[in-house]
Amino acid sequence: MIPRIMSTQHPDNYSIPFFASTPILEGEDEITEAFYAFSVLGADEQMWDFEGKEVDEFVVKKLLERYPAFFKKNILGKDVRLTPRVPNPSVEKEEAKLLLETLQGVARSADYARIFYGDEIAPIFEVILPMTTSVEEIERVYWLYKKAVAWISREKIYDITVREWIGDFFPEKINVIPLFETKAALIKAAKITREYILNRKDEIDSQRVFFARSDPAMNYGLITAVTYVKKALYDILRVEEELSIPIYPIIGVGGPPMRGGMRPDNVDAIMEEYPSVQTFTIQSSFKYDYPARDVVKAVEKIKSTKRKSPIPVEIPPFLANYEAEYQKQIRILAPHINRVAKRIPRRRKRKLHIGLFGYSRNVNGITLPRAITFTAALYSIGIPPELLALNSLTDSQLETISEYYINLYEDLEFAMKFFSPKIAEKVGLKELAERIKEFKPEQIPEYIEEAELVFKEEGDIMKLAQLRGFLG
Incomplete structure (x- = not known):
């Protein structure tokens, strides 16, 4: 078994x-x-x-x-x-x-x-x-x-x-x-x-x-x-x-x-x-x-479901540009992530963890929290991490990715519901905000208003977690 x-x-x-x-x-x-x-x-x-x-x-x-x-x-x-x-x-x-x-x-x-x-x-x-x-x-x-x-x-x-x-x-x-x-x-x-x-x-x-x-x-x-x-x-x-x-x-x-x-x-x-x-x-x-x-x-x-064959994948060469843009945007967001991370409640007793970029560590001058807190912090200020670097990809490239990433558009649409163009532009991600506007996403005003308050160090982080269905 x-x-x-x-x-x-x-x-x-x-x-x-x-x-x-x-x-x-x-x-x-x-x-x-x-x-x-x-x-x-x-x-x-x-x-x-x-x-x-x-x-x-x-x-x-x-x-x-x-x-x-x-x-x-x-x-x-x-x-x-x-x-x-x-x-x-x-x-x-x-x-x-x-x-x-x-x-x-x-x-x-x-x-x-x-x-x-x-x-x-x-x-x-x-x-x-x-x-x-x-x-x-x-x-x-x-x-x-x-x-x-x-x-x-x-x-x-x-x-x-x-x-x-x-x-x-x-x-x-x-x-x-x-x-x-x-x-x-x-x-x-x-x-x-x-x-x-x-x-x-x-x-x-x-x-x-x-x-x-x-x-x-x-x-x-x-x-x-x-x-x-x-x-x-x-x-x-x-x-x-x-x-x-x-x-x-x-x-x-x-x-x-x-x-x-x-x-x-x-x-x-x-x-x-x-x-x-x-x-x-x-x-x-x-x-x-x-x-x-x-x-x-x-x-x-x-x-009750049995596993099936995997989906064939070849690495698209344009992902290098996507990764570079992602890293650039993370550098811009790092101070805000670390600021909001202090307000994310703990749910397990953890030791100090030394490891990868994803594990509280200084890399190229950037210190970030663990993945769950990282994700929670970005969602809490209305910038879901799934959307970062989307401005580096053309519609044609997204179509190529969707051939093997089956739920690509559904995942992006999910994240866009919680996206604040106002906050994105305020932190210096204007190109990302403009790219997301092209998708004409359906958004949740109540969520975005609260996220904008959290960005100003007000607002209710746990209310946002409940609205989206997870902490981080």
């Missing part, structure tokens, strides 16, 4: 979950959240995010102890999955040792499951490696688990082996899911995956790969992100056909088009846009900003 729905802990919600003890979800509330995602919403996988945030290391023990009836019927590790996202030591030096601690927790969780089920069941047997850029990074995690966790039972400590003293370490190996987040990584994703599969060809019967949507969009613009993710999906299919090993893509999608457009009322469009994806993420806004019945129906629709 390869999951179709992965519940995640991305903090893009404006509503506070009914079970939350505080507006900032952490600790015990996230244990409850995992059970809610499995038992009520119908998710068949929960990401447990050690990368950039604090989570409970004893999640398996607590789930089995608190909800025994559910997990006796729905076996953790078989019927439903819990999959950690671990730190990448190549990028996150400060969190490097947490990788080893997390991998040791895999074996500890298996001990709890053995007691609970009376059988050798690994409740966790895969980990997600963020910001993957090479096959070596994947191999290091694979071998770190084998040598530092599974095989440690062979070592002799003073007068006794670890196996005799502490017991066996199970499972004997884990699967590593590479998460590709940059343009360069997306270009190389198929090559890296192919090499890793060839290294493991005698051990695996399938492989999962994970493609980010939020950070590529933040770093290079919406259209570039969609283009490169779709190209990677198409290239992965060719590797699957060549090696005759099933490859199951995961895509990380949030509510606004900038972050994937994954909303309960938009799942048909998402499945049409990414037909070859096996696993779709449902983030916090999807789960909590809509009626539970609508969420359940959307989840059921995805789970």
